[in-house]
Amino acid sequence: MKKEKHDKIRKSLLESAEQLFARFGFEKTTMNDIANEARKGKSSLYYYFSSKEEIFKAVVTIEAERFKSIITETLENIDDTKEQIKQYFSIRMHRFQELSNLYAAMRNDYLRKLDFIEKIRKQYDREELEFIQNLLEKGVNRDEFEIKNITDTSFALASAIKGLEYPMVLHKDETNLDHRIDALLSILFYGIVKR
Amino acid sequence: MKKEKHDKIRKSLLESAEQLFARFGFEKTTMNDIANEARKGKSSLYYYFSSKEEIFKAVVTIEAERFKSIITETLENIDDTKEQIKQYFSIRMHRFQELSNLYAAMRNDYLRKLDFIEKIRKQYDREELEFIQNLLEKGVNRDEFEIKNITDTSFALASAIKGLEYPMVLHKDETNLDHRIDALLSILFYGIVKR
DNA sequence: ATTTGACTTTTTTACCGAAATGGTCGAAAA
DNA sequence: TTTTCGACCATTTCGGTAAAAAAGTCAAAT
Numbered sequence: 001m002k003k004e005k006h007d008k009i010r011k012s013l014l015e016s017a018e019q020l021f022a023r024f025g026f027e028k029t030t031m032n033d034i035a036n037e038a039r040k041g042k043s044s045l046y047y048y049f050s051s052k053e054e055i056f057k058a059v060v061t062i063e064a065e066r067f068k069s070i071i072t073e074t075l076e077n078i079d080d081t082k083e084q085i086k087q088y089f090s091i092r093m094h095r096f097q098e099l100s101n102l103y104a105a106m107r108n109d110y111l112r113k114l115d116f117i118e119k120i121r122k123q124y125d126r127e128e129l130e131f132i133q134n135l136l137e138k139g140v141n142r143d144e145f146e147i148k149n150i151t152d153t154s155f156a157l158a159s160a161i162k163g164l165e166y167p168m169v170l171h172k173d174e175t176n177l178d179h180r181i182d183a184l185l186s187i188l189f190y191g192i193v194k195r
Numbered sequence: 196m197k198k199e200k201h202d203k204i205r206k207s208l209l210e211s212a213e214q215l216f217a218r219f220g221f222e223k224t225t226m227n228d229i230a231n232e233a234r235k236g237k238s239s240l241y242y243y244f245s246s247k248e249e250i251f252k253a254v255v256t257i258e259a260e261r262f263k264s265i266i267t268e269t270l271e272n273i274d275d276t277k278e279q280i281k282q283y284f285s286i287r288m289h290r291f292q293e294l295s296n297l298y299a300a301m302r303n304d305y306l307r308k309l310d311f312i313e314k315i316r317k318q319y320d321r322e323e324l325e326f327i328q329n330l331l332e333k334g335v336n337r338d339e340f341e342i343k344n345i346t347d348t349s350f351a352l353a354s355a356i357k358g359l360e361y362p363m364v365l366h367k368d369e370t371n372l373d374h375r376i377d378a379l380l381s382i383l384f385y386g387i388v389k390r
Numbered sequence: 391a392t393t394t395g396a397c398t399t400t401t402t403t404a405c406c407g408a409a410a411t412g413g414t415c416g417a418a419a420a
Numbered sequence: 421t422t423t424t425c426g427a428c429c430a431t432t433t434c435g436g437t438a439a440a441a442a443a444g445t446c447a448a449a450t
Contacts, residue, residue, distance in 0.1 A: 006391080030442060041394045046444065082388065136387070146389040152371070152378035153387065156359065160379070163358025164351065176347070183347035184355075191386035192331070192348065193277065194341040201422085226412060236425040238414085247412065 010048050013038050018059045018102070025105035026056055026114065053116055060120055063102070067095050081139035082189060088135065089161070089181050096165055097177065129158045160184060205243045208233050213254045213297070220300035221251055221309065248311055255315055258297070262290050276334035277384060283330065284356070284376050291360055292372065324353045355379060 016037035020029040031052055035042040049055045070091060075084045096103065106117055133154040139145035147153050164180060211232035215224040226247055230237040244250045265286060270279045291298065301312055328349040334340035342348050359375060 009392090031444085032442075042443090043394055043396095043445085044392075047392065050444095052443070139387070143389060145387040147387050148381065149374065149378055152374045153382065155371075156355070156375055156379040156382060159358035159362070159375075160351070160355035161358070162361065163354035163356070166357065167354070176350075179344065179347045180351055180354075183344055184351040186343065187348060187351060187383055187386065189386045189388045191382065191384045192334070192340045192342050193384045194339060204423090225410080227410090237412090238425050238427095239423075241413070242423065242425095245413095 006048075009038075009040075013040070013045065013048055014055070014059055014062060017055050018062075021056060021059060021105055022099075022101040023105075026052075026117065056117075057120065059102075060106075063099060064124065067091075070095070081135060081142060081144050085135055085139075085188070086185055088131075089185060090178075092161070093164065093168075093177060093181055097168060100168060125158070125162075128161070129154055132157050157188065201243075204233075204235075208235070208240065208243055209250070209254055209257060212250050213258075216251060216254060216300055217294075217296040218300075221247075221312065251312075252315065254297075255301075258294060259319065262286075265290070276330060276337060276339050280330055280334075280383070281380055283326075284380060285373075287356065288359065288363075288372060288376055292363060295363060320353070320357075323356070324349055327352050352383065 013034065017029070017034045020033050020037060023029075024033075031045055032042050034055070035045055045055070049058065071088060074087050074091060078084050078087060106121070133150060136145060136147060136150050136154055136157075140147055140150065161184075164184060168177070208229065212224070212229045215228050215232060218224075219228075226240055227237050229250070230240055240250070244253065266283060269282050269286060273279050273282060301316070328345060331340060331342060331345050331349055331352075335342055335345065356379075359379060363372070
């Protein structure tokens with residue numbers, strides 16, 4: 001079976017799509033645009049994907065998987081849970097920044113009734129919440145952390161990340177990003193009360 | 196001077212306006228609606244206010260002042276900075292919840308190009324950041340807190356609050372609100388690292 | 391197995407007059 | 421003098437519609 005070629009073209013289509021989605025958003029990008037960018041006829045897209053939505057989901061999924069594998073690879077070499085959280089935050093925010101165009105495109109369309117985009121967001125919010133919760137639980141089990149209510153704490157932490165994320169979409173202050181992450185982590189680990 | 200009556204009518208107009216803005220948002224509320232609600236002719240509104248925007252700003256200002264005075268009154272009887280922060284968070288979030296209709300209305304219109312609403316939001320974001328910063332500074336000066344970079348920490352904290360605020364607009368989980376505030380404050384004060 | 395042009399169906403756009411809306415002004419009421 | 425409002429204007433929104441553009445289908449060609 002010549003699956004290779006098939007996959008290669010599929011991949012090239014997704015790359016074209018990602019570029020365009022990041023630049024123009026979901027709505028403003030047409031199937032024709034994607035096809036042209038990939039030097040194919042529009043109809044060909046439907047040989048590889050069943051719909052525009054599916055293409056978009058595939059693009060997002062690819063980036064999500066890429067992110068997850070970066071995280072997994074990075075964290076598996078780290079023993080200290082605290083350090084894992086540090087790395088997670090740092091990679092997470094920088095990755096977000098790199099993809100901010102795509103995210104911004106999502107965000108714009110997303111408050112325009114595109115409920116399938118909202119579903120995608122919720123899906124990943126849930127996943128992130130779960131991931132954070134697992135990290136915290138592990139830290140507690142290893143006696144590194146001391147947390148009364150892990151569920152609420154995870155939620156607070158996930159919310160805090162999203163709060164940090166929001167202004168990044170608007171003005172891209174790359175300068176302060178690391179400082180802000182540090183500040184958040186410093187609070188998270190040690191709090192502000194003097195001892 | 197019979198300023199009393201003037202002020203009374205003005206107030207009644209603002210009450211009508213607030214009700215309607217909270218229900219329908221800025222755009223869907225017409226000057227006629229406000230006038231009818233207050234049993235006046237539309238033209239009369241312009242005797243008390245110069246424009247629709249001004250009415251909206253006045254409504255928001257009233258609520259903001261009300262909030263500030265609640266905060267001031269509550270905090271001035273508290274000596275402990277930590278306790279002040281607790282109270283601030285609690286009142287802040289509950290107040291937000293009470294006004295969530297108005298906020299939601301703002302939020303909807305706000306991503307619809309109403310840049311004057313965006314300005315209002317930014318204004319209050321700035322004020323909140325400043326307020327938080329002052330609280331932290333006071334805590335540090337009184338040797339209650341130990342914070343490396345107050346600016347970044349304030350920013351992180353303000354972001355965290357806004358992150359917590361966001362899901363409240365969507366689903367109104369009153370149940371978990373207090374727990375989540377507690378979780379956030381617990382992190383803020385003591386961190387999660389075991390000692 | 392892959393591509394595409396011709397085709398159908400659905401969605402968006404452009405445009406129009408009508409209605410609604412924000413805002414003004416001066417006369418009238420209080 | 422202070423307050424109210426009807427008549428009025430300018431601009432924006434709305435409803436409906438025809439044309440354009442887009443998504444999606446399919447069978448023939450490669």
